[in-house]
Amino acid sequence: MLLKEYRDYFKTELVSIYDEKEIDSFFYITLEAFHQMKRLDLALQPAFELDGMQLLQWETVLHQLKEQRPIQYIFEETEFFGLSFYVNENVLIPRPETEELVEWILNSVSGWSRDRKIRILDIGTGSGCIAVSLAKNLPEAEVYAIDVSEKALEVARRNARQLEAPVTFWHKDILETTILPEMFDIIVSNPPYVRNLEKQEISKNVLEFEPHLALFVDDHDPLLFYRKITELATKNLNHNGLLFFEINQYLGSEMQHLLESNSFLQIELRKDIYENDRMTKAVWGSYS
Structure with a gap:
């Protein structure tokens, strides 16, 4: 079968599940x-034909996409902050919003002295x-990272x-941590923050494939991780140190109150x- 013909079939099979832009993205990720x-290569080679083995590979991807398995898990790869990361079902797929958080951190330290x-x-x-992107962009920094999941840490170490x-x-x-073993200038966290009551807002590809341990928090205590990390930050941030969080979009005012109440x-x-x-x-202490 000609690849350009398969492209039409590929789109037809997925159009009831995804929008056209997503389908195009899936097709060209698989093509590469x-x-x-790339897209231009296909345009320049309209007679490119799939053999039996290649067609089977494409059909395997198509089947998984129809099951709404994320394309990042299918190919075990995603891009984040200009870097290519390995991912599997033991870790969340990095989001563009988290790239914004990394950018904010980098901009916040751009004027800092590099004496230490x-x-x-x-x-x-x-x-x-987050940790790897910061380490790559701040070669003068010492970067540490924590996770409760050993399987997630295997991915991060890789x-x-x-x-x-x-x-x-x-x-x-x-x-379960009462104090951290080091003092830090920056603590950042993107902890679980989706409440169970918000599950109906979550798409099937996230709900059925991404790790719930990293996603969900009890409805009755949605700031559980933020409260604990904020408490640790009061003990383990240096004076003028910065605390960054990615948060639940519905709990912005609650987060501000939590930080204020912890000085x-x-x-x-x-x-x-x-x-x-x-x-x-937020800043721990005041600027001199």
């Missing part, structure tokens, strides 16, 4: 993965996307090795690209 071809190393801790690192990012990983349950200053609530309250920044 299997044939190292900046020490950064990422709590609930998952794939390691990404750090592949991307040559010097990150120190700790296997630790943050809810954090200069609290900022920032919207993401979708105009949702998505991240906070």
Whole structure:
């Protein structure tokens, strides 16, 4: 079968599940993965034909997409902050909103003195996307990362090795931690924040395939992780240190109150690209 003919079939099979832009994205991701071809290459080779084995490969991907398995898990790869990360079902797929959080951190330290190393801790690192991206963009920093899941840490360590990012990983349950072993200039976390009552807003490809341990929190205590991490930050952030969170879009004011009640200053609530309250920044102590 000609590949351009299969493209039409591919779209027809998925059009009832995904929008056209998503289908195009899936097709060209698969095209590059299997044939190292881009959109222009296909246009220049209209007679490119799939043999039996290649057709079977495409059909396998198509079947998984029809089951709404994320394409990132199918190919075990995703891009984040200009870097290629390995992912599997033990970690969340990094989101564009989290890239905004990384960008905010980098901009916040751009004027800092480099007389000593900046020490950064990422709590609930998952794939390691935040920690690794910061380590790659701040070579003068010492970056540490924590996760409760050993399987997630395997993924994060693999990404750090592949991307040559010097990150120190700790296997630790943050809810059972009373004090951290180091002092830090920055603590950042994207912890579980989706309440069970919000499950109806979650698409099937997330709900059925991404790890619930990293997604959901009890309806009756949605700030559980934020409260614990904020408490630890009061003990383990240096004076003028920064605390960054990615947050539940519905709990922005609650997050501000939590930070204020723990004596954090200069609290900022920032919207993401979708105009949702998505991240906070706070200072421990005051600027001199």
